[in-house]
Amino acid sequence: MMLAGTGKVAINLCRRHEPNFCLSCNHASMLAVVNCATVFGIDAIPIQVEVDIANGLPGFATVGLPENTVKEARVRVQAAISNSDYLFPNGKITVNLAPAHLRKDGTGFDFPIALGILAAQGLIPIERLAKTFVLGELSLSGQVRPVRGVLAAAQIAFEQGCKCMLVAKENGAEAALVEGLEVRTVETFRDAAQYLVTEDERRAPVAKPQTLEPNLEFELDLADVRGQYQARRALEIAAAGGHNLIMIGGPGSGKTMMARCLPSILPPLHHTQALEVTRIHSAAGLTLSSGGLIQQRPFRAPHHSMTRAGLIGGGNGVPRPGELSLATHGVLFLDELPEFSRNVLEVLRQPLESGEVVLSRANATLRYPAKIMLVAAMNPCPCGNYGSPRKKCRCSMIDITRYKSRLSGPLLDRIDLHIEVPPVDLVALQTSSPGESSEVVMQRVCQARDAQKARLGESKLNGNMSKSQLVQTATPTLAGQRLLGMAVERLGLSARAYDRVLRVARTIADLAGSTVVDSPHVGEAIQYRGDERMLLAA
Ligand SMILES: Nc1ncnc2c1ncn2[C@@H]1O[C@H](COP(=O)(O)OP(=O)(O)O)[C@@H](O)[C@H]1O
Numbered sequence: 259m260m261l262a263g264t265g266k267v268a269i270n271l272c273r274r275h276e277p278n279f280c281l282s283c284n285h286a287s288m289l290a291v292v293n294c295a296t297v298f299g300i301d302a303i304p305i306q307v308e309v310d311i312a313n314g315l316p317g318f319a320t321v322g323l324p325e326n327t328v329k330e331a332r333v334r335v336q337a338a339i340s341n342s343d344y345l346f347p348n349g350k351i352t353v354n355l356a357p358a359h360l361r362k363d364g365t366g367f368d369f370p371i372a373l374g375i376l377a378a379q380g381l382i383p384i385e386r387l388a389k390t391f392v393l394g395e396l397s398l399s400g401q402v403r404p405v406r407g408v409l410a411a412a413q414i415a416f417e418q419g420c421k422c423m424l425v426a427k428e429n430g431a432e433a434a435l436v437e438g439l440e441v442r443t444v445e446t447f448r449d450a451a452q453y454l455v456t457e458d459e460r461r462a463p464v465a466k467p468q469t470l471e472p473n474l475e476f477e478l479d480l481a482d483v484r485g486q487y488q489a490r491r492a493l494e495i496a497a498a499g500g501h502n503l504i505m506i507g508g509p510g511s512g513k514t515m516m517a518r519c520l521p522s523i524l525p526p527l528h529h530t531q532a533l534e535v536t537r538i539h540s541a542a543g544l545t546l547s548s549g550g551l552i553q554q555r556p557f558r559a560p561h562h563s564m565t566r567a568g569l570i571g572g573g574n575g576v577p578r579p580g581e582l583s584l585a586t587h588g589v590l591f592l593d594e595l596p597e598f599s600r601n602v603l604e605v606l607r608q609p610l611e612s613g614e615v616v617l618s619r620a621n622a623t624l625r626y627p628a629k630i631m632l633v634a635a636m637n638p639c640p641c642g643n644y645g646s647p648r649k650k651c652r653c654s655m656i657d658i659t660r661y662k663s664r665l666s667g668p669l670l671d672r673i674d675l676h677i678e679v680p681p682v683d684l685v686a687l688q689t690s691s692p693g694e695s696s697e698v699v700m701q702r703v704c705q706a707r708d709a710q711k712a713r714l715g716e717s718k719l720n721g722n723m724s725k726s727q728l729v730q731t732a733t734p735t736l737a738g739q740r741l742l743g744m745a746v747e748r749l750g751l752s753a754r755a756y757d758r759v760l761r762v763a764r765t766i767a768d769l770a771g772s773t774v775v776d777s778p779h780v781g782e783a784i785q786y787r788g789d790e791r792m793l794l795a796a
């Protein structure tokens with residue numbers, strides 16, 4: 259073996275004896291240690307892969323609570339090593355994943371284990387490997403494949419002071435987002451092993467950080483929406499104050515279209531927000547084919563057949579973030595809200611309040627961010643024609659009541675803006691002139707958000723400020739209070755609805771550049787509660 263007889267690295271050899279042929283202590287080689295990480299929630303936890311090869315019956319044992327995917331690593335590692343023109347050692351291989359008490363899941367251990375096996379035989383320098391952070395899946399032919407959660411892992415690698423991180427080519431642009439970490443990408447296992455021996459840069463080029471191109475499929479411009487002035491205004495208020503919104507209207511009235519416009523009037527993400535969005539998408543395995551910084555506001559529109567786990571996160575082994583988390587810093591659009599199953603709708607409540615999803619597992623509690631704007635759409639009745647001047651509704655009153663009762667009061671309570679979207683005459687609309695573009699609206703939204711930042715700090719908006727902040731900042735002028743008092747009497751606003759009107763009024767005042775909440779602001783805010791009776795009293 260390469261290291262035999264070279265006095266320099268003797269400390270790495272089996273502590274007391276010659277490598278390879280140590281008969282007294284039964285060790286064929288030295289212990290190799292490789293740094294890597296496993297995904298946990300949207301975080302990564304540092305893991306050390308220890309590889310030991312002893313004389314004895316050939317075998318391969320993985321210890322340290324490996325899940326099935328990790329146990330299978332054995333098969334891939336063996337084939338990948340053999341197919342990369344290295345001899346697979348003929349001894350008793352033990353791989354320990356430390357800390358041993360944590361469950362390990364995922365395929366990212368293949369690559370570090372395989373490098374550890376070469377290092378344990380003295381085929382690559384142990385010290386260099388120990389300073390390198392390694393993450394990747396191996397194919398049987400020895401290709402290095404991307405894994406999920408690479409951004410979080412790269413952050414851990416940097417914190418641990420690793421000099422260099424080795425990942426698959428597809429993971430490079432994402433891992434390189436961590437400033438100060440040298441990320442190198444390899445296509446094959448052989449390249450990685452050769453790079454560690456020769457430091458030949460061509461085998462493992464340095465990766466450059468990248469920003470992902472926006473996906474414009476979902477994003478429309480508000481100028482494309484004709485008419486619908488009240489709904490457009492509601493979108494602007496929702497965007498400005500981070501309010502949740504529900505649109506009620508028949509099919510074809512433009513609800514889906516308008517929801518898709520919302521990301522285009524939200525201010526661009528800050529860098530820290532973009533990093534958080536990227537981490538979440540990475541942990542969910544959505545950045546495997548092309549990684550990089552996600553700078554576009556997410557827009558998630560899960561189908562109503564979505565399960566509870568799909569919404570809040572979960573799954574076998576280490577859970578993955580759900581739609582609520584994937585929509586963080588963006589929009590979660592639930593079309594046909596009453597069609598979602600009741601228990602799915604019920605789990606929405608707590609994350610809407612706290613901005614995070616808490617999942618309890620047998621041995622751990624996971625927290626995922628869920629800082630979303632909820633936009634929901636629904637028909638006024640099961641057939642969709644209720645209230646339409648042109649089409650006849652065929653539903654009985656009982657059908658309509660049953661339809662609406664699927665939405666619980668507590669859920670609707672967390673939605674500040676309720677609007678009706680009337681059917682439009684498309685022919686007439688096509689000839690009308692286009693409205694303001696998203697860019698113009700976004701300017702106003704940004705100004706209103708600046709005013710909120712000055713008042714509430716970085717992390718709060720009117721839509722999620724606390725009750726005491728609400729009292730402090732949104733108590734209306736005397737005229738405003740009088741108007742509100744009348745509304746309480748006439749509309750029978752509940753105490754919660756009252757608070758929501760105030761929140762919305764505060765945002766309307768911010769959009770108008772007003773420091774106080776006055777009666778016009780309150781008056782407009784009350785309109786967005788107009789259909790509460792229609793929804794709940796039905
Ligand atoms: N206000 C509008 N301005 C322009 N086009 C509209 C408008 N409302 C509806 N449309 C057109 O009708 C189509 C259907 O609208 P959609 O948003 O799917 O309605 P809904 O979700 O309410 O059923 C849209 O793709 C769009 O082309």
Ligand SMILES: [Mg+2]
Pocket residue numbers: 510513514515593635
């Ligand atoms: Mg629709």
Ligand SMILES: [Zn+2]
Pocket residue numbers: 639640641642643644651652653
């Ligand atoms: Zn109907």
